[in-house]
Amino acid sequence: MASATLGGVYVVSSEGADMLADWAESAAVDDKFDSHRADSARLSVLSNRVKSEPRTSKTR
């Protein structure tokens, strides 16, 4: 769905700059999205789920 050159230089045409200039002065983006970024507890849960070898107890 998206693909671009990392580190690339995007040359903005004079028409593009004209279009962006008005908008840039009024643009604002809401960043109130509630991310599902996994914390260490969640990563531990997921990691345990994929462990291929069952943990064996050292207790006899």
Next chain:
Amino acid sequence: MTAAEQQPLGYDVAAIADLKTYPDLLAHIESRLAAFECARSPHLQEFARGGYRNYERHGHSRTYVFMVPSAEHEVDVPAIFSVGQASLDFSKATASHRKRLMGNYSQEHTGGYLIAELARADGYSSRQLPGRVILEEAMAAIHQARRHVGGRFVLVDSQELVAERLYAPYGFRRLALCDPPRGMEQASFVTSVLVIKGEN
């Protein structure tokens, strides 16, 4: 479509770099990425199947994976995105436009964040995982970076239809046509840009 395919997925997101302290999980995720299918974009499929490694190794970008519990695979990867940096050249703009674009600084060049890759795997529907959610997570990563180092512009190259349906409704504006990635020469690609304002 089954009922399960219509339900939004409960997911977790992590940077691949964050998985290094969980070697079992990292190995598993890498194996799922190696089987990542994205028929709409051979380029994205190639990236997901291993192309990301070089960018990760040299720090050019950070690739993030969506992770969901899976009966078949224990944990599956329904989507990925990658964010990094690019730069904008405003040398063709008038001094007045540059000042307005840059917030009162008339600079010819500035850095920008780049959504380099963003894809949902073919086995998952837009009902289960809307493109908007993947984009929101990519923007959450960018906002996190922006809180630490600032930044004002976000760039993305995408197919025209995706620009119209996904990026424009979020607030991106189409900037210009751009070259398609290798393997997708027949597709029409555009660069879109988002201006982020505010102190947060």
